Amino acid sequence: MADNTTSNRNSPPPPIEVRDxxxxxxxxxxxxxxxxxxPAGEIFIVMGGSGCGKTxxxxxxxxxxxxAKGRVxxxxxxxxxxxxxxxxxxxxxxxxxxxxGALWSAxxxxxxxxxxxxxxxxxxxxxxxxxxxxxxxxVGLAGFGDYYPAAISGGMRKRASLARAMALDPEVLFxxxxxxxxxxxxxxxxxxxxxxxxxxxGATVVxxxxxxxxxxxxxxxxxxxxxGSKSIAARGRPRELLDQGSNPALIDFLTRGERHTKLxxxxxxxxxxx
Amino acid sequence: xxxxADGAVVLSLAGEWQLGRPRPAVSQLAWPExxxxxxxxxxxxxxxxxxxxxxxxxxxxxxxxxGIAIDLDDLPPGLRRLxxxxxxxxxxxxxxDLAEDGFVGRVGEGSRQVLVAALQVCTFVGELCVAVLKLLxxxxxxxxxxxxxxxxxxxxxxLFIVSLIGYLIGLILAFIGAIPLKWxxxxxxxxxxxxxxxxRLMAAVMVGVVMAGRTAASFAAELGTMxxxxxxxxxxxxxxxxxxxxxxxxxxxxxxxxPLLCVYGDILSLAGGLTVGVFYLGFGTVEFWEQLVLxxxxxxxxxxxxxxxxxxxxxxxxxxxxxxxxxxxxxxxGRATTAxxxxxxxxxVIATALITVLTVLWKI
Numbered sequence: 001m002a003d004n005t006t007s008n009r010n011s012p013p014p015p016i017e018v019r020d021x022x023x024x025x026x027x028x029x030x031x032x033x034x035x036x037x038x039p040a041g042e043i044f045i046v047m048g049g050s051g052c053g054k055t056x057x058x059x060x061x062x063x064x065x066x067x068a069k070g071r072v073x074x075x076x077x078x079x080x081x082x083x084x085x086x087x088x089x090x091x092x093x094x095x096x097x098x099x100x101g102a103l104w105s106a107x108x109x110x111x112x113x114x115x116x117x118x119x120x121x122x123x124x125x126x127x128x129x130x131x132x133x134x135x136x137x138x139v140g141l142a143g144f145g146d147y148y149p150a151a152i153s154g155g156m157r158k159r160a161s162l163a164r165a166m167a168l169d170p171e172v173l174f175x176x177x178x179x180x181x182x183x184x185x186x187x188x189x190x191x192x193x194x195x196x197x198x199x200x201x202g203a204t205v206v207x208x209x210x211x212x213x214x215x216x217x218x219x220x221x222x223x224x225x226x227x228g229s230k231s232i233a234a235r236g237r238p239r240e241l242l243d244q245g246s247n248p249a250l251i252d253f254l255t256r257g258e259r260h261t262k263l264x265x266x267x268x269x270x271x272x273x274x
Numbered sequence: 275x276x277x278x279a280d281g282a283v284v285l286s287l288a289g290e291w292q293l294g295r296p297r298p299a300v301s302q303l304a305w306p307e308x309x310x311x312x313x314x315x316x317x318x319x320x321x322x323x324x325x326x327x328x329x330x331x332x333x334x335x336x337x338x339x340x341g342i343a344i345d346l347d348d349l350p351p352g353l354r355r356l357x358x359x360x361x362x363x364x365x366x367x368x369x370x371d372l373a374e375d376g377f378v379g380r381v382g383e384g385s386r387q388v389l390v391a392a393l394q395v396c397t398f399v400g401e402l403c404v405a406v407l408k409l410l411x412x413x414x415x416x417x418x419x420x421x422x423x424x425x426x427x428x429x430x431x432x433l434f435i436v437s438l439i440g441y442l443i444g445l446i447l448a449f450i451g452a453i454p455l456k457w458x459x460x461x462x463x464x465x466x467x468x469x470x471x472x473x474r475l476m477a478a479v480m481v482g483v484v485m486a487g488r489t490a491a492s493f494a495a496e497l498g499t500m501x502x503x504x505x506x507x508x509x510x511x512x513x514x515x516x517x518x519x520x521x522x523x524x525x526x527x528x529x530x531x532x533p534l535l536c537v538y539g540d541i542l543s544l545a546g547g548l549t550v551g552v553f554y555l556g557f558g559t560v561e562f563w564e565q566l567v568l569x570x571x572x573x574x575x576x577x578x579x580x581x582x583x584x585x586x587x588x589x590x591x592x593x594x595x596x597x598x599x600x601x602x603x604x605x606x607x608g609r610a611t612t613a614x615x616x617x618x619x620x621x622x623v624i625a626t627a628l629i630t631v632l633t634v635l636w637k638i
Contacts, residue, residue, distance in 0.1 A: 062511050088513030096511045102504035116512050119415060164508075 013076025015040050015172050015204045016061060021070035023056050030056050031230050034070070036223055038172075043198055043205045043220030045238065049253055052227040054208045055099070058176050061206065063091050075171075092120055094172040095165030099180050101157035103149040109136060109160045110145030116167045135163040139193060155186035159193070166197070172204045173197075179211045191217045212254065224250045275303060282311040282345065285333075288318030291326035300332045305340065312337055313345040322353065327360055334361050398595050402525060405518045409526075415518045424527035428489045432535060435484055440539035443480050444546025447471055452555055461555045465562045468547030469570030477539040478582040479626060482589065485532065486618035490593030493524050494614035497597025498607040506598070521598065525590035532586030533579045540578065573638050581629050585622050592618040 016038035023030040030053035038044040046054050059065040060072055063079055072079045074090050082090060103112050110132040117128045136142055139159035149157055158178065165173060175194065179187035191214050198205045207218055215222065215238045222241065226233035226249045234241055234250045242254045278284050283306060291297060319326075334357070337344050346354050408414040451467040497520060500506050506516050544566070551562040593614045600610040 064507055064510060088515075091511055091513045094511070096508065098504040098508060100503055102508040104500075104505050104508070105503070116514075119512075119514060168512075 012040065013073070014038055015075055016044075016206070017073040017076070018061075019071045019073065021057075021060065021072060022068045023053055023060060023065075024068035025056075029068070029230060031225055031232070032069075034232055036232065036235065038204060038206060039221075040204055041202050043195075043207065043218055045215055045218060045220050045222035046206065046208045046225065047210060047215055047222055047238070047253070048225035049210060049227060049249075052225040053230075054210070054225060055176060057225070058174060058206075058208045062094065062096055062174055063087055092116070092168055093170055094174060095162075095168065095170035096174045097158065097162050097165050097176065097178060099177045101149065101154075101161040103157055103161055103164065105149050108146050108148055109141065109152075109163070112149075112160065113164045113167045116164070120168065131167070135166055136160070138166070138197070139163045155182050155190065158182065158190060162190075162193070162197075166201075169201075170203060172206065175205065175207045175209070177209055177211070178207065179209065179214045184213070187211065187214065188217065194218060210253075212256065215254075224253065226250070275305075277306060277309075278313065281308075282313045283309045283342070284313045284315050286315040286318065287326065288320075290320050291322040291329070293323055293325045295325065297325055297329050300329065300336050303333075303336075309340070309342050311343045311345055314348055316348045316350065316353075319350070322350075326353065327356055330357050331360050394599060395595060398598070399591060401517045402521060402591065402594075405515070405522045406525075408518065409522060414522060415514055416522045417519075420519075420523040421526055424523045425531055427492070428485070428524075428527045429531040429534065432485065432488060432531075433538065435488065436481055436535050436539050437542050439480055439484055440477065440542030441546040441549075443476060444468060444472060444543030445550055446546075447476065447543070448547040448550035449554070452550065462557065462561070462565050463569070464547065464551055464555060465557075465565040466569035468544060469566040470574050472543040472547070473540050473570060473578045474574040475578060475581065475626065475630070477543050478536050478578045478585060479622065480543075481532065481535045481539045481582060482585040482622045483619065485528070485535070485585075485589055486592075486615050486622065489528065490589040490614045490618045491611045493528075493590070493593030494596040494600070494610045495607055497521075497594060498600030498610040501598065501600045502602050502604065502607060516598065521594045524594055525587070528590035528593075529583065529586040532582045532589070536579055536582030537575075540575065577629070577633050577638060581626065584625050584629065588621040588625060589618050592621055 014037045018034050018036050021034040022032040023034075034057075046057055048054050056065065060067055066080055071081075075093075077090070079087065079090060103109070104115070107115065110129070113132040113135050114128050117123055117131060121128075123131070132145055133142065136145055139162050141156060141159055141163065144152065144156070144160070149160065152160065162173075173194075178190050178194065182190065194205060194207070195218060197203070205220075207214070207220075209215060209218075219237060219239070222236065222238050223232045224234040224241070224247070225231075226247070228249055233247045234245055236245075238254065241250060245251055245254070276284050276286075285303075314330075330353075334344060346357070349357070405414055405416075409416060448464050448468050451471075452461055452464050455461050455463050455467070497506070500520070506520070509516050509519060548559065548562055551557045552559055596610040596614040596617065600606050
């Protein structure tokens, strides 16, 4: 019988563990043979340039896409070996902030937050309303419960989406490009909110981003996906990777191409002065 | 082109280089047998635009091919930067569609896509059946409020357009039918024509076409936009099955409302026919009604209602399927909407043909 758990009797299993994961769209491999563990209560950053497979990795981690090869463990259990109903239960233990917010546009902010509570809990309506107000106030949107997503700004939509992601008090929070589409001040406030919530709630946080300001502001353990080698090219804390990293693609990424990239050589035999 | 004292080949670029004016070709250059380096002399260069880049780029490629180094020191800085950008080599994108090349490859890929689409439709219909079964045993995650909202959209909100089209179609059919019937002095059978034609088929088709363009398209657009905005992903991530939460209320609303709209369309189209019978053909209302009742069977009405019920299911499936399988860009929403209308109408025509043949064979 196949071992579908990360068995270690001395310590609780990590909330997320990825083993030999290969991601592919049909025949096209995006990243191959990934291995990493997201420790409980930590902030974990997945960084890399555009098209390197960050969002695809997120879709694997949150159960929207099955691996081409390898396994994704959630709380020590092989996610894709579970039945559909068990997968759904597992999914509800995490909250996701999608890149565009993904608020249900036909519902008000309060209804967005209330939906998972109504569907998966037996709370009374009064209690649900109180929880909605609480979650909205946690993200600085107290009093906005009756607004529709279209009536608020992009930054507010992201925060409202974060409030919805926290509706069921998840153990793991996923953020897909949290600062995308936000002005620098709003992006920084969202980063600070992520840090504050992580410290207050003690949840494990996985952030998918290519935004350098966010990467250095949030910190935490990070992996760098490289589209060239189609693998995890580096792992560690962003600041340490910047100081000690040797991978050219990583240094290019972390310094916006200022340290490693040279202008394309315009020469045939290397003797040009360019 | 000249050879300098240090052995470098010197190419002078002079005058004005502007698009639309003739420029020399690199192939016309007479290269010396031994040329380790090429220096570009731009002292006499005056105005230039992209035209000079169109000359320098193939020159650089030619030098690379011949193994000649280029010295660009004399180039104006702006031109040098542009040339660097223009000659930078970008790694080609990895292609996974090489199999499509060639006629056989394209036919094979096309066939594969048709097969995949057919499988997707089967899977969708299968999942929808499971959702309906779960609803019957009270385990579906469908909200009654959503069913009521969608029923309102697919029901009473469509009454105006169905009224207008129904009445006018009845009117038109009566006018057209009256022309040949008058030749034989059989104008009274206009009532029969309207009764059988509208009740049995025309009202169902008319309502179906209206609802394909109105509601099936709106289902595809709504769900497609939700797909684009990751709203459906957000549901999946919470363990809420979109099939039960989003598709089921829309499918049921269409299935329940279409027969009702069909009956409503029947009434309005009969009113249209009656208008022609009374005001154009000169019959009394009672006379027209008696002829209608005498020649039209209740089975005609049943066939029409049954047909519209089938249409309701087809429209619900087509609209929701296209929306749920929409791509993730805004153009995809437009494509999904168009595909929903086209596939709805095609499915309705096929279903009409089948129902007509079967009812004739079974003498209904």
